[in-house]
Amino acid sequence: MTRLAFFDTKSYDKFWFDRLKQDYDVDIHYFESKLNENTAPLAKGFDAVCAFVNDHLDETVINALSENGVPLIAMRCAGYNNVDFKAAFGKVHVVRVPAYSPYAVAEHAMALLLSSVRHTHHSYVRTREFNFSLNGLVGFDLFNKTIGIVGTGKIGRVFSDICKGFKMNILAYDPFPHPDFDGEYCSFEDLCKRSDIISLHCPLTPESNHLIDKAALETMKDGVVIINTSRGGLVDSEALLEGIRNKKVGAAALDVYEEEGELFYEDRSNTILEDDTLMLLISMPNVLVTSHQAFLTDEALHNIANTTLENIKQFREGLVMDNEICYRCDTCKRVLGQRCF
Structure with missing residues (x-):
């Protein structure tokens, strides 16, 4: 039986992991604390750790896990920008969940867009106080608007299909165009200039960090709407705030934030936030x-648990792990029948 140390546990995590763990012969110990250099020693004696997007898997944590005999990090998410892969290479294997439900994220992106342009969140608050005025609630049609989709992986393509249902004009930018994408590819600069709405569906890499910055915002249409359900670091928050203040940005809907690590997924209602930019x-x-909830559907949670436990099973049985990743994966072709190391 595999002993799994599960970090940053929430109640919704346990439901499917507890239902499926017996099928995979896994014993799970749940820790509410995030995985970081202070909590890494808790993993001593375990066969694997399960981590999430806001856990800290830097070189110090990787070395601590390795020294404590933990050979596997099972990320229960698609993103992995919080993992020091160079430190992990040769010491600790890393697996992830590359796709849990592209529909969950894409549908949340559309929910954010509709709420932003039709002000339904403001209307909800008003009517609870019996204020039925329509002043300040004027929106605009999505019909015939141009939406720029940055990233045409599974989520980006599902979101594009949703937008087509609204009869929107589709532009896209991706350094690796997908052959099945039904839309017009263009440069990122051209997308910024032509789009009424821009939605981000790409990973956070050194190249994409602050993809939307002051310079990019200056090229956009006045009143542009920006949607981000991918990674907070794609958007320079200070530049976005300035764009909102000077009315370059008509609306922004964010499910992620670049400094969300110690804030999102937690109840901070009784504390004063120290992050002035987020407060503004x-x-x-x-x-x-919204607090990084785009993934949060029952279907997605089931798929996350199932894929994570399958990844652990493949490692335990000495199989090639379908979802293993390392720092070389973007530049090399894995030898058939072999792990990353």
Whole structure:
């Protein structure tokens, strides 16, 4: 039986992992704390750790896990920008869940877009106080608007299909165009200039960090709407705030934030936030922030648990792990029948 140390546990995590763990012969010990250099020693004696997007898997943590005999990090998410892969290579294997439900994320992106342009979140608050005025709630049709989709992986393509249902004009930018994408590819600069709405569906890499910055915002249409359900670091938050203040940005809907690590997934309602930028963004009437919940559907949670446990099973049985990743995976072709190392 594999002993799994599960970090940053929430109640919704346990439901499917507890239902499926017996099928995979896995014993799970749940820790509420995030995985970081202070909590890494808790993993001593375990066969694997399960981590999430806001856990800290830097060189110090990787070395601590390795020294404590932990050979596997099972990320229960698609993103992995919080993992030091060079430190992990040759010491600790890393697996992930590359696709859990592209529909969950794409549908949440559309929910954010519709709420932003039709002000349904403001209307909800008003009517609970018996304020039925329509002043300040004027939106705009999505019909015939141009939406720029950055990233045409599974989520980006599902989101594009949803947008087609609204009869929107589809532009896309991706350094690796997908042959099945039904839309017009263009440069990122051209997308910024032509789009009424821009939605981000790409991973966070050194190349994409602050993809939307002051310079990019200056090239966009006045009143542009920006949607981000991918990674917070794709958007320079200070530049976005300035764009909102000077009315270059008509609305922003964010499910992620670049400094979300110690904030999102937690109840901070009784504390004063020290992040002035986030406080100012949330205070803006044309900004909608959700707490990294785009993935949060029952179907997605089931798929995350199932794939994570399957990854662990493949490691335990000495099989090639379908979802293993390392720092060389972007530049090499894995030898058939072999692991990353």
